[in-house]
């Protein structure tokens with residue numbers, strides 16, 4: 001465990017540390033208050049009450065009502081469920097269900113859409129421009145009479161690029177089509193108000209905002225008929241059976257409340273770190289910023305370095321105690337370049353030379369300075385060894 005001391009953790013889009021206060025809030029539900037929330041005796045009411053408190057905390061954080069919030073095991077499950085719900089809306093079963101999504105979704109949406117295609121549905125994958133933004137006009141043109149769902153990632157996990165969610169959701173509202181957004185990366189960074197923004201279904205994941213892994217949220221606007229996801233007992237109003245993960249649910253309630261409370265201070269802090277990183281990294285020759293200057297989360301930054309592979313950068317940084325990523329943790333391990341960067345028009349070589357830096361409120365200016373001191377010589381060294389580098 002000694003190698004975990006003094007790590008610089010710049011991979012917060014992959015997962016985040018559980019905060020002390022979240023840990024404090026959840027631990028009693030692994031210890032003294034271990035009861036099954038569905039039991040009859042009064043002790044179990046403490047567990048039941050804690051779940052309902054967390055549901056209210058989540059609802060408040062996104063402008064929803066408690067009975068529109070469902071607890072799941074992760075955002076992957078939430079995204080899968082969103083598609084299942086939409087499929088249940090198909091009013092003309094003779095026709096296949098049509099889904100619209102984008103080329104830059106997280107695998108949790110992309111592979112759900114691909115599975116629906118295998119099962120006979122139709123899917124349109126909207127393209128993005130070089131800044132990573134989809135066009136609302138493209139969405140309008142893609143809508144068909146059998147379109148059941150439009151699913152668009154709120155802000156991309158590899159680049160931090162923020163989509164024009166309000167405009168997209170309004171188009172769907174006018175056409176009477178469900179609008180789902182994978183909002184995993186935005187909670188605690190952008191304000192979310194599902195009512196004002198006309199969002200029908202929304203997915204969240206606890207471990208991206210300082211709750212533990214293994215708990216997610218699905219918001220479903222009241223009035224939308226819900227296809228059950230897990231069949232069994234009466235938990236989650238019978239729609240997602242299985243004994244509740246009480247401690248994790250308590251944690252996500254606490255974490256979401258803190259994320260909203262800290263949002264402004266956190267963003268201010270992170271914007272300073274971002275500026276420092278951006279200014280210094282863009283001074284390195286032949287580096288490309290992969291993102292949007294005007295529509296980007298402050299805490300996620302993605303760069304490509306000509307002449308070298310992202311994996312090489314990551315390994316060298318790792319040897320010096322720095323945790324970064326080349327893109328989605330869920331696609332790493334495969335040698336394919338990022339589908340997100342390819343969709344933004346990068347060639348394979350550049351898409352393979354990418355580095356994602358993702359910050360949290362725990363990162364400091366000292367860490368940024370140390371990182372920058374290490375990054376520049378690392379890039380120079382790798383380029384000097386690279387057969388394809390042309391200065």
Ligand SMILES: *Cc1c(COP(=O)(O)O)cnc(C)c1O
Nearest residue numbers: 074075076106108157182184205
């Ligand atoms: C991490 C992430 C997910 C998956 O969340 P899990 O809770 O790990 O399933 C989905 N979408 C985005 C945008 C993510 O960043």
